[in-house]
Amino acid sequence: MSMGFDKETFKKSVLFNMKNVFRKTVDEATKEQMYQAVAYAVKDVIIDEWIATHKEYEKQDVKTLYYLSMEFLMGRALGNSIISFMAQPDVKEVLEELGFDLNAIEDQEPDPALGNGGLGRLAACFLDSLATLGYPAYGCGIRYRYGMFKQKIENGYQVEIPDDWLKNGYPFEIRRAEYATEVKFGGYVKVVREDGKERFVQEGYQSVLAVPYDMPIIGYGNNVVNTLRIWDAQAINTFSLDSFDKGDYQKAVEQENLAKTIVEVLYPNDNHYAGKELRLKQQYFFISASVQRAVKKYMENHDDIHKFYEKNVFQLNDTHPTVAVPELMRILLDDYGLSWDEAWEITTKTCAYTNHTIMSEALEKWPIELFSRLLPRIYQIVEEINRRFQQKISQMYPGNQDKVRKMAIVYDGQVRMANLAIVGGFSVNGVARLHTEILKNQELKDFYEMMPEKFNNKTNGITQRRFLLHGNPLLSEWVTKKIGNEWITNLPHIHRLAVYADDPKCQQEFMDIKYQNKVRLARYIKEHNGIEVDPRSIFDVQVKRLHEYKRQLMNILHVMYLYNQLKDNPNLDMVPRTFIFGAKAAAGYRRAKLTIKLINSVAEVINNDRSIGGKIKVVFIEDYKVSNAEIIFAAADVSEQISTASKEASGTGNMKFMLNGALTLGTMDGANVEIVEEVGAENAFIFGLTSDEVIRYEREGGYDPMEIFNNNYEIRRVLMQLINGYYSPQDPELFRDIYNSLLNTMSSDRADTYFILKDLPSYGEAQKRIDQAYRDESWWAKAAILNVANSGKFTSDRTILEYVRDIWHLEKVNVEL
Ligand code: B1N
Known part of the structure; x- marks a missing residue:
């Protein structure tokens, strides 16, 4: 337990703040007021260390x-501060004694x-x-x-x-x-x-x-x-x-x-x-x-x-x-x-x-x-x-x-x-x-x-203190139970988990935790989106800013393709899948905003089609931000890192997913390259053009998306659905700009600037491999545990x-x- 923190003093401080700031006793307080009272009490604990730190800097x-x-x-800041003092159990208790739940109080913070x-x-x-x-x-x-x-x-x-x-x-x-x-x-x-x-x-x-x-x-x-x-x-x-x-x-x-x-x-x-x-x-x-x-x-x-x-x-x-x-x-x-x-x-x-x-x-x-x-x-x-x-x-x-x-x-x-x-x-x-x-x-x-x-x-790198210790308490406790808590300040230590990857009991424990985290996310989605999702389905997640080079469009085009397959053959043998998106588009970025509309339109059609037996669900999580990101990473099975090779400088979401035991579905771009190097290509799903190939096409030309359109029936069918009102019956022209961006040279320097049609077939194959792999629960659990175990390089401590x-x-x- 940390030096500056004492449970009884802390409790008094909370009560004192409640009285002084709000003129209230605890039983009358709202959650928001409780948050404020607790936050000020935490600041009290911080302040002496803050002063001491700067004195020391000056002295030295x-x-x-x-x-x-x-x-x-x-x-x-609240949850993380409490964790940093290693006072989380105490604060939790204090709040329970006062009739409040720490999570609910943390939720009050902007x-x-x-x-x-x-x-x-x-x-x-x-x-x-x-x-x-x-x-x-x-x-x-x-x-x-x-x-x-x-x-x-x-x-x-x-x-x-x-x-x-x-x-x-x-x-x-x-x-x-x-x-x-x-x-x-x-x-x-x-x-x-x-x-x-x-x-x-x-x-x-x-x-x-x-x-x-x-x-x-x-x-x-x-x-x-x-x-x-x-x-x-x-x-x-x-x-x-x-x-x-x-x-x-x-x-x-x-x-x-x-x-x-x-x-x-x-x-x-x-x-x-x-x-x-x-x-x-x-x-x-x-x-x-x-x-x-x-x-x-x-x-x-x-x-x-x-x-x-x-x-x-x-x-x-x-x-x-x-x-x-x-x-x-x-x-x-x-x-x-x-x-x-x-x-x-x-x-x-x-x-x-x-x-x-x-x-x-x-x-x-x-x-x-x-x-x-x-x-x-x-x-x-x-x-x-x-x-x-x-x-x-x-x-x-x-x-x-x-x-x-x-x-x-x-x-x-x-x-x-x-x-x-x-x-x-x-x-x-x-x-x-x-x-x-x-x-x-x-x-x-x-x-x-x-x-x-x-x-x-x-x-x-990323901080494991927020993205595992705080964001995923179940997995975090499990890891600590297995290998001790050194990983919190020395992430490479987490490699000690690797010996458990083959152990059926540990695999089961890991999958149970993942399941509970999926239930937690499903609850969040129900509350915030009103959509029912099945925590037994594969949670396939792409959360990041919306940008053409990140290719959310390729993801949703593939969903449209899968849906066509299911419509052709309702008995199609596939593991149920929940495609989860979260992304903000810059306010003035027209095409990015239209892509959000497309994702939601596809979701609307698919989620309401009872004929496919709930095999696909599509969810767009509103207001993706740091606080709900912590919940989302913890619940992911598949991490979509599908930028056009050479375009994503690094990516950091990719690391947060890995740390939480999701398998990467990605291109050889940014830090994905190093992630695959650490975890092994056999524990990830890699597809698509390499950065050298992309750069060569950009220099020398020779890529013609129209050729793919003409020769690939399934791709043609999906693209036609962008302009025939399949997902926008009231306005068949709604997605014309997206269609044009892929095929029409007039709409940009080169049609399909980000090689979406080029990579779509190999993306689809990688998705098929995932469907097959998930059926072997033991294999999947092992690969997921190995992802956690090999995430040591990606701590921001190493970067610093x-x-x-x-x-x-x-x-x-x-x-x-
Ligand atoms: O910086 C991240 C990288 O992991 C990402 O790959 C990269 O896309 C991101 C202008 C940016 N690069 N450039 C920006 C942000 C705001 C702005 O006004 C550029 N963001 C990135 C961390 O290295």
Whole structure:
């Protein structure tokens, strides 16, 4: 049991909060009030460790990581905090004594969703691992007033509801007004001459006050509490309505509006760059505040700014925080008066960049006009970085304009953020082995040839504390009973389960747990979707953001095909299957939204057709998010990881399924490659084009989906059902765009951009293999247990240790209370 926690004190604290905050006794309290009272009691326990941790950091003068990210998809804090104190049984008891159920209380917490998908959730897993391993780190981000929208399904369509997560206050955050700092936008740069030296000052700007809120990040059982610091924006000067100066009044109103809009909402795009001015404002806002604060904090205890990089490292979570490079330069040049070379050395020794995608539509490129208008001084610095870099290119490759064209930071009227991030830092990493190889050999080939020493791979990972210990208590207890609890902080230890994979009794126990978890999910689906599903059927799950490259469309086309087979032959011998989908589509992504409608239309027809004897069910789970994800992973038999090879940088859902004993049905893409390597190809279902084949088709052409359409009757039949009203009798044209996207060259550069028809036959065969394999329960149980047993590599603890070893060079800290 953990140091800071005492059951009786905790109970008193809950009762005290109930009285003080709500003026209520426990028997009158609502669940929501109970949640608040418990959350504040938990914060009480945290706070001493939080203070102690930072005292220790200061005492040891540690090197600190700043993980700069536009997104942190934290999920609920209460349950995880309690687990981190190893106080879960006690808290459960206290609540039962007070007449409440811990699960129901946890359910009251809003799910802080300050992120879109994998990239934001990865940031959250990294913070969990950093604290658990005892490394000094801050997460730095934005306190969006509205997080990821809540999804409702109405008449089969996605409807977006604002996520007002701060409505009732958030008990775990602390406002730190003392660290508020000004961030400036617009205006112009004036050159001032002072004793023979030039100084650059920004004038005529608008500014906002960045005010940080801190959230505790609790290490597992080690007294370490790190900080997620998210910035709110406030107007800098309250203005008076009777202001004489019209200009001042106008400016004050504008600044007030700027502050309000800047942190208003998370852009709900995953793997897509929209190029909106407000987005660049958001980026500079939180970066300027974070970098200013980091420099100030360092200078409070050090006198030599030249050694800044010895105590600080900035990790850029994709290109979104790349203005950190010119912002650090600005501070060093303009505020500390360093020379360009001095400032450049410090900056490039401080910054490191992670690339998360090669999708070209995600590449951030800002028009010079916008960039220089919004950030005039920053733009000057970017131009100078570019000028010097182009000079270097010309020295290395004399007369080679092609190299300049490809690698320049400012080119063709645009600022290219990836190029800036590569040039401005000392490390560039991809997020899975295959992804990094593609970066080195294709996307970033020229940079790799010029500076190979910067490039490295860090295969993603996930935290087993949330996705097994918290999300799947039954399996978690079973694992601990078999092999002890070391896996909680040392996941490779879970390999000890492998010896049980062949044991019939263990197989039975495992399958019973899976069954109970399926019952739990079935209950959730009944409650939230009103659909009855059979927990004895195969739960075949695809949950992730909706994107064409992730190919939810291929999944549903296969369901349509299966349904046709069943209609032809109602006696078809197949294991009953429940196809489960969960996905949010970016609000402006038409085709993705239409795909959701298609899935729901197919579900509507199939689920209501009694002639197929319930052999297929299709469920679209509304509002897929971290909290229900935990329930979904625990219940899955089949994990759909079916992106077009080369397109999914890593994937992390794939790892969460594996950890919970689902078998992967996937392409050789992203981290699937490494998953299969760990678990063995015989314990997964692999199909489809390889990344080399995809890349060759993309380069050389030679893929014609129409040929498949003409020659494959079953595929043709399914595609015709998209345009003959089979699933949309009131509007036969409804799915025409999807049909066109697969066959019609006019609708995109190349029909079937993501090789869906090409991979469909081999996908269907892999699905058949699954149907056969599931009939042998012992085989299936063995393969599932082996998936759990071989998931050790995919803990984010391993990923963090690699970042520390190769990039960050942090020292582990012990915190004694
Ligand atoms: O990052 C994850 C990977 O596991 C996924 O494969 C990858 O798709 C995801 C712009 C992104 N890449 N790029 C984004 C998100 C928001 C945005 O505005 C791009 N997300 C990923 C973690 O490495």
